Amino acid sequence: EPEVTQTPSHQVTQMGQEVILRCVPISNHLYFYWYRQILGQKVEFLVSFYNNEISEKSEIFDDQFSVERPDGSNFTLKIRSTKLEDSAMYFCASTPVTAQETQYFGPGTRLLVL
């Protein structure tokens, strides 16, 4: 069964550094999402992406964040200058044809900012 994959599984970085989290959504899926989960808290929506542009973003998704689909398979989340509070599990998700279908989540990238 096709799966959403994410790399790396874990990343440790220094405060102020840039990080890029990578996702490969399920092939032929058209809608893509990033969520994050701070340890012990609920999962929070960051951004949705369709047709090569952001369709919706949350208040968390400020100018420090950006997303890109650089080719036909990858979907990336960049954090320009990481802060301690960016430490979290970041999940990528995708849906097939419309936004009103099952969202398939990747295994997550655990980011630790020191």
Added chain:
Amino acid sequence: GIQVEQSPPDLILQEGANSTLRCNFSDSVNNLQWFHQNPWGQLINLFYIPSGTKQNGRLSATTVATERYSLLYISSSQTTDSGVYFCAVDSDSWGKFQFGAGTQVVVTP
């Protein structure tokens, strides 16, 4: 924005017991999914269920959209059912999920 409340926050079960988890939401929804977060942090999709009833093995779910709640039933619980169960809903058209705070389930042998 839409509010999502899950109950109970914690649940301890003996292996073999049955349980019901509840998700209340404050507005009409386009999507609703139930997830199981395993000890490794992975979110496992259980059900896509904006309305109606579905069953998958020992798990089943019912969403009554008009009354703004969904129920997840776990029957004959096993230790592998332990973890956090999340309900997530989307009230707009873009798949922006709002997650509940989850129900932490511990199944003891």
